[in-house]
Amino acid sequence: MSHDPSAQVVALGDALLDLTRGTLIRGGRFVPLRSKSFRVLCELARKSGRVVTKEELFDAVWPGITVTEDSLTQAVRDIRRSLGDDGQRLLRTVARRGFILCPDSPADPAPPPYAPPTEPRPRIAVLPLIDRTGDPHWAPLVEGLAEEVTNGLARFRNLTVVARHSAFAAAREGWPLAEIGRRLHARYVVDGTARLSDGHVRLTLALNDPASGEVLWGDSFDAGETGWRGLRDLAPQRIVARLFTSVEEAGYRSSLRQGTHDLTAFEHLAHGKALFRRFEPGVNERALRHFAAAIAADPSLGVAQSYHALADLALHDYALAPLAVKQRAKDRAMQGVEISPDESRCRSILGYCHAQLAEFDAAEREASRAMELNPCDADAVFGLAIVLVWRGDSETALAWIDRAKDMNPLWPAYYDTLHSEALLFAGRYEDAARAFRRLPHLSAAQEMRLAATLALAGDLDPARHHAARARAAKPDWDFVGKAREALANRAGRDLDHLVRGIELALALVDDP
Known part of the structure; x- marks a missing residue:
């Protein structure tokens, strides 16, 4: 035919x-x-x-x-x-x-029937917020917020964001969410309202699965009394970060309902990241397999290459990894940047790999570039904090860590790992001890760092307790030697600071 x-x-x-x-x-x-x-x-x-x-x-x-x-x-x-x-x-x-x-007979130009799409990079549509402020002055500002959220999400290169015009046109038709999802081929749809309460603009947003009708995430945000400036700053700093995190969590939950061979590249990536953040024995190996599967499913997903590099470092205990492993991780992270040069997390992870090799100028350059590419990415903000800590500027790093946590209120445990170290190196021992204790699982090295923190703070009994736990977990370890090895590439006096605390804590165990 x-x-x-x-x-x-x-x-x-x-x-x-x-x-x-x-x-x-x-x-x-x-x-x-x-x-x-x-x-x-x-x-x-x-x-x-x-x-x-x-x-x-x-x-x-x-x-x-x-x-x-x-x-x-x-x-x-x-x-x-x-x-x-x-x-x-x-x-x-x-x-x-x-x-x-030689095609078959002409296909019907109508779009295929709607079902939850399984494309490697999920599509998300941001609808205009329903303006319930009752004040015409706010109408263009509320509409502008949806556009800011759309633009912010578009900076995450492993999402496909439906164009503002199409999303707004679908909303004007008055279709239910299921029909909007079908027409726009969107896996997720964001909607919400804006209200005035005591002179403050209050925003309520929801992330929806239009196929099932399930609300996957919802939250409210107070923009204060600052008008458009408050709305403009709120969108990149809080709303977009929370939405993206929720999309990743939805991808992870979806992956749990399927066999491994049925997962898309995005679901493999989400599953690997969820495992990677657990800080449990054996999870890094499983995360690495998911990142490798994401690469196989979609070779153009540069961020999967980057996370593969990070997981490789994790398997070899990060700073304690052999030089060949650090170089291999940097090479793979550079491959991620070559594939996706405008993906902020690829730049951020490459910066981290540079820092592991004490290439601090290159590390800070990549971390800063990551923030320029996507100021909505809390991990990019956190990546700059990592480089600053490693350069010996913990005081400046603490402000960036606080900002990353504000953008990502459900932050992963590794935020607290760096936070505890930065507080320790800044001499804020009580705050550092609280941050260490928030970690879901303390390795032997972290037990000893907590002991060192407590010893420097003069809190001797808890310091003795945690030093004894660390030594019991690794009786053959030279903890001072391990600290020197782990911080060998760090700038500043942080190594001397940590070694002094470890020596104080070990003395408490040896001479109770």
């Missing part, structure tokens, strides 16, 4: 290629396909039913670049694998000439 080359949705067996939306759907799932391979498929689809020469494909997909035929051969192989076209029924090779794409 002939095919209309002008059709925007092309049927290829059990797959649908939508040239307008730039998607390939097969079996109700979005199929990940590398950029060049997808462009080859689109070029063939636009000229379907006739032979497209190799020269035409090279000119269209690799203009002005000299590449070998291997690049085209690999793209064709990717396309056939994605379409399940082992028999070359859909994409045929014409010897010594080129290729011909």
Whole structure:
């Protein structure tokens, strides 16, 4: 049957290629396909039913670049694998000439039936807030907030954010959330209201799963009396960070309901990050496997490369990792940046890897770049704090840690790990001890650092208790030597400070 080359949705067996939306759907799932391979498929689809020469494909997909035929051969192989076209029924090779794409009958241009999408990067739509302030002055400001949230979420490169125009147009139609989700192909929809209470603007927002009708997250925010400035600052600092964290948590919960082989790249990434934040024995190995699976599912997901590097360091106890492991982690983190140069977490993790190698200028440059790329990312703010602590500037770092915690009120345990160290090095021993005690699990090294903190504070009985626990956990360890090894690349006097505390705590055990 002939095919209309002008059709925007092309049927290829059990797959649908939508040239307008730039998607390939097969079996109700979005199929990940590398950029060049997808462009080859689109070029063939636009000229379907006739032979497209190799020269035409090279000119269209690799203009002005000299590449070998291997690049085209690999793209064709990717396309056939994605379409399940082992028999070359859909994409045929014409010897010594080129290729011909033979679609089925024209597909209905209407979008496919709505179901929870399973694309590698979940789509989220931010609807305009319902203005219940009763004051026309606030109407454009409330509408502007939704746009700020949309722009803030778009900075997270492993999310696909529906354009503001489409989201606002869908809201104006008055459709229920399920219909909005179907029309926009959105896995998540954000809605909310704005009210005035005692002169303050009070915002209530919710993250919804339109397919199930479930509210995944909801919270209220008080913008105070500062008008647009308060709303503008509130969006990047609090709302966006909370929304993104909630999307990741939803991805993790979704991954628990599926077999490992059914997970998307985003779900593997979310699952790996959730494991990575637990600070429990054996979780880093499992997290590393999920990051590797995310890379295999979507090689263009640079942030998965970055977290793989971080998990590799974690498996080797971070600062105690051999030099070869630190270099390997930096190389992989650099690969993440090469893939996703505008992803803040890729920059932040590369900065951390530089710091592990005492490359502090490069570390601070990458950490600062991460914050420029996404000031809504609490982990990027925290990444700068890490570099500052390692440079010996704990006082400045503490302000950034407080800011990261304010942006991410459900912060992971590793925030407290750095916070406790920065407080210790800044001489705020009581606050440092409280931060250490918030950690869900204390390693032997952390037990000894808590003991050192308490000893420096003059709190001798608890210091003796924790030093004894650390020694019981690692009876063969030279804790002073381990501290010197762990902080060998740190700047400033932090190492001397910590060693003095450890020696005081050990003396309490040796001479009770």
